[in-house]
Amino acid sequence: MQKKDIGLLVLILVVGAVVAFINPRFLSPINLANTANLIGLFGLFAIGQGFVIITGGIELSVGSVIALLGVLFVDLIASYGVPWPVSLVLMLVLGAAIGLAHGLLITRLNMQPFIVTLCGLLIYRGIARWYTADGTVGFQFGQSFPTLDWLTIGRTAGVPHSLVAMLVVAAVMWVVLHRSVFGRYLFAVGKNEEAARYAGVPTGRVIVAAYVICAVLTAIAAIFFAMYTKSISPSSHGNFYELYAIAAAVLGGFSLRGGEGSIIGVVLGAVLLQMLQNLVNLLGIPSSLNFAVMGSVILIGVLADQQFDSYRRRRAAARLPDQSDAPRPQAAGAH
Numbered sequence: 001m002q003k004k005d006i007g008l009l010v011l012i013l014v015v016g017a018v019v020a021f022i023n024p025r026f027l028s029p030i031n032l033a034n035t036a037n038l039i040g041l042f043g044l045f046a047i048g049q050g051f052v053i054i055t056g057g058i059e060l061s062v063g064s065v066i067a068l069l070g071v072l073f074v075d076l077i078a079s080y081g082v083p084w085p086v087s088l089v090l091m092l093v094l095g096a097a098i099g100l101a102h103g104l105l106i107t108r109l110n111m112q113p114f115i116v117t118l119c120g121l122l123i124y125r126g127i128a129r130w131y132t133a134d135g136t137v138g139f140q141f142g143q144s145f146p147t148l149d150w151l152t153i154g155r156t157a158g159v160p161h162s163l164v165a166m167l168v169v170a171a172v173m174w175v176v177l178h179r180s181v182f183g184r185y186l187f188a189v190g191k192n193e194e195a196a197r198y199a200g201v202p203t204g205r206v207i208v209a210a211y212v213i214c215a216v217l218t219a220i221a222a223i224f225f226a227m228y229t230k231s232i233s234p235s236s237h238g239n240f241y242e243l244y245a246i247a248a249a250v251l252g253g254f255s256l257r258g259g260e261g262s263i264i265g266v267v268l269g270a271v272l273l274q275m276l277q278n279l280v281n282l283l284g285i286p287s288s289l290n291f292a293v294m295g296s297v298i299l300i301g302v303l304a305d306q307q308f309d310s311y312r313r314r315r316a317a318a319r320l321p322d323q324s325d326a327p328r329p330q331a332a333g334a335h
Contacts, residue, residue, distance in 0.1 A: 004253035040162030043270035048217030049245035056258025057113035061120030063238035070226035095219025103208030128234035138231035152227035174263040190258030250301035
């Protein structure tokens with residue numbers, strides 16, 4: 001674990017202790033299970049957002065993709081009778097196609113990630129609302145999918161399967177990011193894309209792969225959310241979820257400048273966010289202030305990142321030898 005991760009873990013423990021002291025219901029099995037379920041749901045696509053942020057990009061269409069793919073998934077299995085494994089694969093393929101399109105627009109047409117994904121946010125939300133005629137999509141009365149329900153919203157020994165899925169994804173992505181050549185390429189591109197290109201790194205393919213990974217993990221989260229809610233209103237489903245992902249990544253040590261971050265960090269960031277949301281609920285704070293909490297978290301995270309980066313630069317500069325004390329070469333012929 002990095003120093004940032006250890007500091008974040010300590011902060012989580014402190015916040016948890018304070019919340020439990022203020023309201024003992026925080027430690028009730030039901031509350032812990034519900035919080036763990038939300039950590040799993042939001043952690044899935046937050047990990048994907050982290051991969052994009054490492055490259056110096058950003059993915060703003062996460063919430064809209066969750067709405068669109070959730071609508072399509074539920075409608076395929078509930079209205080058209082498509083077997084759920086087939087629908088699941090189709091959603092993963094569609095998610096990968098969305099990520100590929102974003103990556104190609106950014107790398108081949110040199111468009112800004114902010115613009116590409118902002119347009120995606122509007123386009124996918126609009127398609128979802130058009131597809132449902134601005135209505136609600138859900139399961140019909142009496143429809144049951146026991147295996148799918150067990151996989152997505154079931155629990156084993158009280159542990160939600162969404163949390164299990166997130167931990168499995170986190171383990172795989174940890175190996176990809178921290179123990180593979182591709183992971184080193186990601187960090188290199190985020191630090192300095194031009195230098196990485198001159199060093200032989202296929203920067204375009206690395207960036208495209210990051211957006212594909214993000215979109216596929218978002219597609220997985222969309223399926224979990226669809227089964228969790230059982231009913232989807234595309235005008236509101238997934239609204240501002242991209243903010244949760246960005247906040248979790250920033251809290252977890254990912255720099256919006258790119259080139260920094262860890263999988264453990266983003267998982268801990270997702271844990272802290274859900275604990276803060278739970279704190280808001282347990283203390284009776286109006287839910288309308290949730291977004292104020294989110295905005296404050298992102299702001300504090302970015303400020304902390306800037307201060308840490310400035311401190312690290314000052315320490316690096318202090319370790320450099322003083323050039324004024326270096327011996328000067330004697331002129332030729334001097335005695």
